[in-house]
Amino acid sequence: MYDVAIVGCGIIGAAAAYELSRYRLRTVVLEKRNDVCDATTKANSAIIHAGYDPEPGTLMAKLNVRGAELAQELCARLDVPYRRVGSLVLAFREEERPTLEALYRRGVRNGVKALSLLDASEAHAMEPGIAPDVAGALYAPGAAIVNPWEYGIALAETAVKNGTELRRSSEVLSIGRIDGGWRILTNRGSVDAGFVINAAGVSSDKVHNMVAAPDFTIRPIRGEYYLLDKSEGTRVSHVIFQCPTENGKGVLVSPTVHGNLIAGPNAQAVEDGGDVSNTAQGMEFVRRAALRSVPSISFRDNIRNFAGLRAACERDDFVIRAAAPGFLDLAGIKSPGLTAAPAVAEYALELLRGEGLKTEKKADWDGTRKKIRFRDLSAEEKNRLIRKNPAYGRVICRCETITEGEILDALHSPIPPRSIDGVKRRAGSGMGRCQGGFCGPRVLAILAREYHMAPEEIPQDNDGSWILSGETKRGGSADA
Numbered sequence: 001m002y003d004v005a006i007v008g009c010g011i012i013g014a015a016a017a018y019e020l021s022r023y024r025l026r027t028v029v030l031e032k033r034n035d036v037c038d039a040t041t042k043a044n045s046a047i048i049h050a051g052y053d054p055e056p057g058t059l060m061a062k063l064n065v066r067g068a069e070l071a072q073e074l075c076a077r078l079d080v081p082y083r084r085v086g087s088l089v090l091a092f093r094e095e096e097r098p099t100l101e102a103l104y105r106r107g108v109r110n111g112v113k114a115l116s117l118l119d120a121s122e123a124h125a126m127e128p129g130i131a132p133d134v135a136g137a138l139y140a141p142g143a144a145i146v147n148p149w150e151y152g153i154a155l156a157e158t159a160v161k162n163g164t165e166l167r168r169s170s171e172v173l174s175i176g177r178i179d180g181g182w183r184i185l186t187n188r189g190s191v192d193a194g195f196v197i198n199a200a201g202v203s204s205d206k207v208h209n210m211v212a213a214p215d216f217t218i219r220p221i222r223g224e225y226y227l228l229d230k231s232e233g234t235r236v237s238h239v240i241f242q243c244p245t246e247n248g249k250g251v252l253v254s255p256t257v258h259g260n261l262i263a264g265p266n267a268q269a270v271e272d273g274g275d276v277s278n279t280a281q282g283m284e285f286v287r288r289a290a291l292r293s294v295p296s297i298s299f300r301d302n303i304r305n306f307a308g309l310r311a312a313c314e315r316d317d318f319v320i321r322a323a324a325p326g327f328l329d330l331a332g333i334k335s336p337g338l339t340a341a342p343a344v345a346e347y348a349l350e351l352l353r354g355e356g357l358k359t360e361k362k363a364d365w366d367g368t369r370k371k372i373r374f375r376d377l378s379a380e381e382k383n384r385l386i387r388k389n390p391a392y393g394r395v396i397c398r399c400e401t402i403t404e405g406e407i408l409d410a411l412h413s414p415i416p417p418r419s420i421d422g423v424k425r426r427a428g429s430g431m432g433r434c435q436g437g438f439c440g441p442r443v444l445a446i447l448a449r450e451y452h453m454a455p456e457e458i459p460q461d462n463d464g465s466w467i468l469s470g471e472t473k474r475g476g477s478a479d480a
Contacts, residue, residue, distance in 0.1 A: 002026045002165075003357070005184055005193035007172050007207050009036040011152040011341045012330050013199035017159035017166075019345035022367070023359040027164045028191055029156070030184065032171035032203075034418045034463050035425070037152030040201055041338070042425065043276065043308025044223070045252055045262065046148045047239055048072075049336040050087060050140035052107025052115060053249060058317045059347075061110045064336045066343035068142060071151075074342055078154035078369045080147055081257035087143035087239035088118075088127055090293060091136045099243045100138045107140065114141050129236050129294050143239050147257050148338055149425045153415065154369050155341075160414040162365055167191075168418070169463060172200070175210040181326060182211070195326045195357055197348060202311045204319075204331035212323040216332060220309040222275065223265025224282040226290070229301040229433055232261040240293050249335065251289035253297065258431060263290035263297065265308070276307045303433050310334040320347060326355050372409060373428075375401035396446070397439035399432020407443060411450050420444055421461040444468075 004020055006013045009031040020027045033039065048071045054061035075082035091097050100117060107115045116139045123137035124130065130137075160166050170186040177183075181194040200207045205218040233255055242250040253263050264286045268279075287299055313319065313332040318340070323329045328351055330344055337344075353359065374382060374392055385405070386393040392405030410417055410426035417423045420436070420443050429443055430436030436443075444467065448455045456468040 001181060002028045002191065002193040004028075004195045004197060004352070005030060005182070005191055006197045006199055007184070008198070008200040008204070009152075009156055009166065010039055010199065010201050011037060011041040011148065011155070011338055012201070012333055012344055013197070014041075014152045014156040014159070015341040015345035016197050016199060016330065016348055017164050018155040018367070019342070019349050021159040021162035021164050022361055022365050024362055025357075025359065027159070028193065029159075029164060029166045030170045030172055030186060030191065031166065031168050034169050034459075035422045035461075036156045036166070036168070036415060037149045037425070038422075038462065040308055040311065041152045042149040043225075043306055044148055044338060045225075045254065045265065045335075046145055046256060047087075047252070047254065047338070048082070048144035048146055049339045050107065050115075050142040051110050051112045051336070051339075052103045052138070052140060053244060054106075054110065054336070055316065056106055056109040059320055060317050060336065060340070063318065063340035063343040063347060065111050066346070067336070067340035068144075070342040071144065071146065071339065074155075075146060075151065077367060078151070078158060079371045080151045080154050082144055082146045083257055084142065084144040085238050085255065086139065086141040087241060088123060088130070089138040089140075089241045089243060090123070090130060090134050091243060092131065092133055092292070094135050096243050097136050100136060103138050103244075112140065112142065115139070127236055127238055127240065129296055130240060131293060131295055145239065145254060145257050146338075151338075152341075153425060157414040158367060158369055161369075162362070162367075166415060172207060172210075175207070175327075195328070195352055195355065197328045197330060197352075198323070199330045201333075202309050204311060204329065205313070208323055208329055208331060211327050215323065216313045216315060216319050218311050218313050218332065220270050221312045221334070222268045222270045222282075222307050222309055224268075224278050224286055224307045225262055225264030225305065226283070226286060226299065226302050227256075227304040227306065228261040228263070228297070228299070229303050230259045232298055232301050233259040235261050235297055236294055242289070242293060251286055251293070253290050253294045258428075260303075261297070263287070270309070276309060278305045278307050282307075304435055311337075318344070320344065320351070322351060322355055328352060328355070372406060374403045374406055396442050397429035397432065399434055399438070400428050402427050402429040402439070404446065407446055408450070411447070417447075419459045419461050419465070420447070420467070423447065
């Protein structure tokens with residue numbers, strides 16, 4: 001029997017696994033997709049929020065501020081791209097200035113440091129590209145940008161390195177009581193555990209309902225985004241928000257840690273929890289809203305559209321509590337969930353201890369990770385690395401200068417990718433202007449070679465997203 005089973009391995013499940021891996025526990029993570037952090041975690045605004053938005057006294061407020069404090073240290077320890085760029089919330093008319101003042105007071109009560117209110121001239125001096133009719137702004141220097149999927153993958157990889165077991169493509173079908181804990185039935189067999197953490201994201205209400213009476217309902221909200229080319233990456237230097245509404249923090253414009261510009265999201269309730277399609281209406285709404293903040297954005301330089309789902313529910317706070325003895329819900333974790341994740345994990349551990357989990361720290365725990373990023377090395381470091389391993393001298397992704405050596409590192413990592421997009425999330429291939437048009441077939445060939453698989457067995461992303469169905473012709477001589 002495992003000590004703890006975690007259902008779901010998005011950023012919340014990954015952070016919980018990382019936290020539990022510090023202790024002498026048998027922990028297993030059950031993820032229904034073929035990769036970790038492959039749903040909401042990979043499709044969001046990539047923002048570490050300062051913490052002025054949540055209502056004071058809520059779990060959301062407490063865990064946002066604590067999570068933001070932990071994020072910078074964690075990203076440094078795990079070698080994850082992170083930049084503290086600060087954020088501005090814009091007021092476009094004098095009537096919106098009371099909203100900024102309310103956010104300021106809320107942030108002070110939440111413990112957010114160094115907040116300040118700016119007048120129009122101060123806001124334009126700090127960010128010249130914003131609209132000329134901006135009347136003022138709230139400045140939060142503690143806001144940051146991060147690579148969200150690499151953050152989650154790094155947490156999960158480090159947990160696995162420290163003894164956590166990960167079972168991918170393992171969908172939970174039912175959960176029932178047994179002597180001393182719980183039996184979890186998956187499509188790949190059953191798992192017994194003394195304690196269960198429900199970190200199933202948009203499916204967390206369904207998992208909850210397997211063990212307790214319905215208590216909350218997840219109503220997924222789809223958010224659509226533009227990702228613009230690096231030629232637009234310096235359009236602004238801060239995260240630019242508009243005054244929030246009842247639908248959320250609104251459309252933002254922000255640089256990314258990869259050097260691009262991101263704009264979005266809208267907020268559209270979806271009936272089908274898996275619907276992450278982009279719509280013409282949604283994208284036009286995002287475009288118009290983003291131009292209101294930063295009128296000079298060139299949307300002709302868009303290289304990708306995408307959408308993600310927020311696990312919103314009818315409550316105005318995170319749902320974090322024991323739903324049954326030894327069964328913990330980490331549910332309804334919408335924005336600022338990415339920011340709050342490490343603090344959610346700390347809080348979850350406290351609750352599990354209250355439920356009776358015994359913990360003993362490992363003397364040999366290693367909570368660090370290092371990664372080679374070839375393009376960031378000096379010429380001397382690159383030459384030294386190529387002499388040691390010539391695979392680093394073969395560039396596979398020209399847009400992002402990603403080498404075969406980096407792709408091989410990903411394939412031999414603690415959680416090896418099972419798809420082309422899985423390689424993308426680890427190595428960065430396919431992230432550039434051509435979006436994998438050049439490197440995609442080469443990554444597929446490397447996967448097939450290293451895994452001893454036929455090319456048509458390699459998916460684009462999740463199980464079933466096949467690229468090839470078979471050969472249409474064979475090569476031959478010029479006379480054939």
